[in-house]
Amino acid sequence: MSTKPLTGHETPGDPCCIVVFGASGDLTKRKLMPALYNLKALKLLPENFALIGVAVTESNDDQYREKITSDIKQFATREVDNAEWDDFAKRSYYLSGDFNSPDTFKNLSLKIAEIQKQWALPGNILFYLAVAPSFFGKVVEQLSLVGLTTESDDAWKRIIIEKPFGHDLASARALNATLSERVKESQIYRIDHYLGKETVQNIMVFRFGNSVFEPIWNRRYIDYVQITVGEQLGVELRGGYYDQSGVTRDMVQNHILSVLSLVAMEPPASISGDSVRNEKVKVLEAIRPMEPEEILANTVRGQYGPGIIDGKTVPGYRSEPNVNPLSNTETFVAMKLMVENWRWADVPFFIRSGKRLAAHTTQIVIGFRRTPLLLFGKDVEDNIMPNRLVIHVQPDEGITMDIHAKRPGPRVAIANVPLDFSYKDFGETSAATGYETLLYDCMIGDMTLFHRYDSVDASWRIVDPILDVWQALHPRDFPNYAAGTWGPEAADKLIEKSGHSWHHYFLNK
Ligand code: BG6
Numbered sequence: 001m002s003t004k005p006l007t008g009h010e011t012p013g014d015p016c017c018i019v020v021f022g023a024s025g026d027l028t029k030r031k032l033m034p035a036l037y038n039l040k041a042l043k044l045l046p047e048n049f050a051l052i053g054v055a056v057t058e059s060n061d062d063q064y065r066e067k068i069t070s071d072i073k074q075f076a077t078r079e080v081d082n083a084e085w086d087d088f089a090k091r092s093y094y095l096s097g098d099f100n101s102p103d104t105f106k107n108l109s110l111k112i113a114e115i116q117k118q119w120a121l122p123g124n125i126l127f128y129l130a131v132a133p134s135f136f137g138k139v140v141e142q143l144s145l146v147g148l149t150t151e152s153d154d155a156w157k158r159i160i161i162e163k164p165f166g167h168d169l170a171s172a173r174a175l176n177a178t179l180s181e182r183v184k185e186s187q188i189y190r191i192d193h194y195l196g197k198e199t200v201q202n203i204m205v206f207r208f209g210n211s212v213f214e215p216i217w218n219r220r221y222i223d224y225v226q227i228t229v230g231e232q233l234g235v236e237l238r239g240g241y242y243d244q245s246g247v248t249r250d251m252v253q254n255h256i257l258s259v260l261s262l263v264a265m266e267p268p269a270s271i272s273g274d275s276v277r278n279e280k281v282k283v284l285e286a287i288r289p290m291e292p293e294e295i296l297a298n299t300v301r302g303q304y305g306p307g308i309i310d311g312k313t314v315p316g317y318r319s320e321p322n323v324n325p326l327s328n329t330e331t332f333v334a335m336k337l338m339v340e341n342w343r344w345a346d347v348p349f350f351i352r353s354g355k356r357l358a359a360h361t362t363q364i365v366i367g368f369r370r371t372p373l374l375l376f377g378k379d380v381e382d383n384i385m386p387n388r389l390v391i392h393v394q395p396d397e398g399i400t401m402d403i404h405a406k407r408p409g410p411r412v413a414i415a416n417v418p419l420d421f422s423y424k425d426f427g428e429t430s431a432a433t434g435y436e437t438l439l440y441d442c443m444i445g446d447m448t449l450f451h452r453y454d455s456v457d458a459s460w461r462i463v464d465p466i467l468d469v470w471q472a473l474h475p476r477d478f479p480n481y482a483a484g485t486w487g488p489e490a491a492d493k494l495i496e497k498s499g500h501s502w503h504h505y506f507l508n509k
Contacts, residue, residue, distance in 0.1 A: 013039075013443025014124050014156070015048040017112055021099065021139055022130035023053025023064070027162070029071040031193075032130060035435035037076055040088055044440050050115045051092045054108060056099070064094030077433055091119070099135045105142040112148070123155025126442055129162060136161055137178035144182035151187070158442055160189040163254050164245065165451070168467065169460035176453050189442050190451035194255040196434040198423065199393045201449070203262045203364075204271065206391070206399065214267065216368070218343045223386065224500055225263060226350045226365040227256055230357035232309050234483070235331070239322035246329040248301075248463055251353045257284060257459040258451070259393075260349060263364060264339050277452045284458035286341040295469045300490040302332030303475070304356040307483030314356065314483045328474055331355045332481060334491035336498065337462070350495050352502070356483035362393035365503045376412055384414050390505045398422035400505065 018036070020028055039045040053064055069089055072080055095111055097104030112125065127143065129136055140159060143149050149157045166172025179188060194200055207213055216222070229251055235242040242250065261280040268275035290298060305316040318325050332354030339349060368387040390400040399421045407413040441449055480488040486502065495502055 010044060010440075011444075012044050012046045013440055014445075015046040015122055016124035016126050016156075016443060017050045017052065017115060017121055018126045018128065019052045019054060019108070019112070020128045020130060021054045021135070022128075023094065024055040024057045024059075024067075025130055027130045028053070029068075030075050031433045031435050032128065032439075033068055033072055034075050034077050035433045035439055037072055037080065037085070037088060038078060038432060038436050039440055040084055041078060041081065042436075044436075046443070048119060048121060049091060050119055050121060051088075052095055052108070052111060052115065053092065054095045054097060054099075054104070056096060058096050059094050061093045065089045065092055068092060099131065099139055099142075102142060102145065105146045105148070108143075109146045109148055123152065123157075125155075125157050126439075127157070127159045129159065131162070133162075133164055133167075133175075136165075137175055140179055140182050149183050149187065151184075156187075156445065157183075158187055158189055158445070159183065160191050160438075160442055162191060164249060165190055165254075165456050166460065167244075167249065169457070169464045172456055172460050176456070185453060186447070188453075189438075189447060190453075190456060191438055192254050192258050192449075192451055193434050193438065194259060194393075195449040196432075196436070196438045197362075197393055198432070199391055199397045199399075200259055200262065201437070202399075203259075203391060204276070208267055208271075219345055219347050221368055222347055222366055223369045224348050224350060224367045224498070225260075226367070226495075226500075226503060227259060227263075227352075227363075228365075228502065228504075229256060229353040229362045230359055230486075231353075231355050232357060232360045232484075234304070234314060234356050235317070235320050235323065237321065239320045242331075243323045243327055243329050247331055247333050247353050247355065248467060252333060252335075252351065253459050253463045254451070256351050256353060257462065258455075259364065260337070260351065261455070263366075264344055264349070266343070272446060272448045274447075274452075276448050277455065281452065281455040281458055282341075283339060284455055284462065286339045286344070287337050287462050288340055289461050289465045292465075292469050295466050298337075298494070299333065299335040299466055300488060300494050301330035301470060301475060302334075302354065302481045302488040302491070303327070303329065303478040304331050304354070304481055304483045305479030307356065307481075307485065309356065309484045316479050316483070317355075318479065328478060330470070330475075332357070332487040332491070334487065334494055335466070336494060348498050348500075350498075350500070350502070352487065352491060354481075354487050358484055358486050359504065359506075360395055361504070361506070363503075363505060364391040364393065365389070365505065366391075367500070376414060380412060380414050384416055388503070388505075390503070392505075396422060396424070396506075398424075 022028055095108055129139055151157050166175050261283040264283045265279035268279045303317050317331050318327055334352035337349045366389040370386045384404055388402040392398045401419045402416050404414050405417045407415050
């Protein structure tokens, strides 16, 4: 696993053919193509590669090259070098076809064979499924029927699957059963783009690369953990998908629980592959699924009404395109989870996420316990916060440690002093989309940052009972927060009941 920005000093990925299903979609043009181009610019894409875009839209190789050339000008995150791009474009091909039709896969097989011959490529193939979830199983099934998933000693076949992996526990299990009839677990790369984010990967380096934090990383010193993923955006043009999903499925089941498990896991035996994934899944397994009455006490859901974001009035969720005007889908969630193991017993993990919140921010706050003795008087101590460590994931990347210091002067007055470390001051901030590391890791066969099925199953086991209770008890107060706020009041009450409050901490502000 790459635990620092990819610099180009690493060895390039294995020569391969990259097949992107969903080639005309948003994800492909905004994230995947810029990420592949960044890898090329960093000399991490193998010199010998070919790319095939597959989608239903009628087009041909030349038209496709024109399209990606115009898209990259718009979405590249670094300056595009003409010579590099020309090489990229000339190695790019297009196949139009319906994913339901076996002919598409027969044609794909022929096209791959032709391209492999033309470029003298080995048999390695990376399939990227940037398609609607209902196609995941079908595409893999069809690929296997035409022999495209069969590996040999010198030819790997790897499949990157986008989220969501299932709609609930039962459908995730069914999808996994379909996949495992066709391919091995070692071929399935379940992607989570949060794990491609620089500061998320830095959690491991921070914890296990410094000797000072790990000894205090437990219930004796840590009072609570908060994870906030706030978005100012609404559902944009994804109302159709989102209304069937909601924030718990969209963000908690995957991104947030995965970040939580990195924060809470035991030190792994090594930093790659299954060692890390073994430890992550143990954390999820230690979060006991809640009983209905616990769900009512420890979770809050919300839906945004109209409000103001950046000075502009925005509509409520129920008026968004492709959203049911009577929708009960939650666009905000807050919950208190308990990791019931020796390290974390009794330490609450508060998580919250929502659309149309007051700020775009992802941050992890580790709250430490107060000092055991109030040496400087209760009044002084009451006015200062116990130490906090804030890991800023986005938009600004960095880490803040809040410590206490004496204010200069004759009296004892204590102030909170933030020790800030910002990635911006640290050196080159990478022009990354977040997908580079993950695509690169797949090309070198490193699965550390991808979800293994047991962790997907474990996170559905946490989330499913909550969704069931919510489904049975329709919310009576939706919409219950105005766009541009921090969610419903009940979310504040939820955390206040435990004697805490949500932190909104901004780097460099
Ligand atoms: C996606 C969700 O997985 O993550 C979106 O489907 C969400 O709804 C997005 O907006 C957030 O990602 P990021 O990287 O912008 O925080």
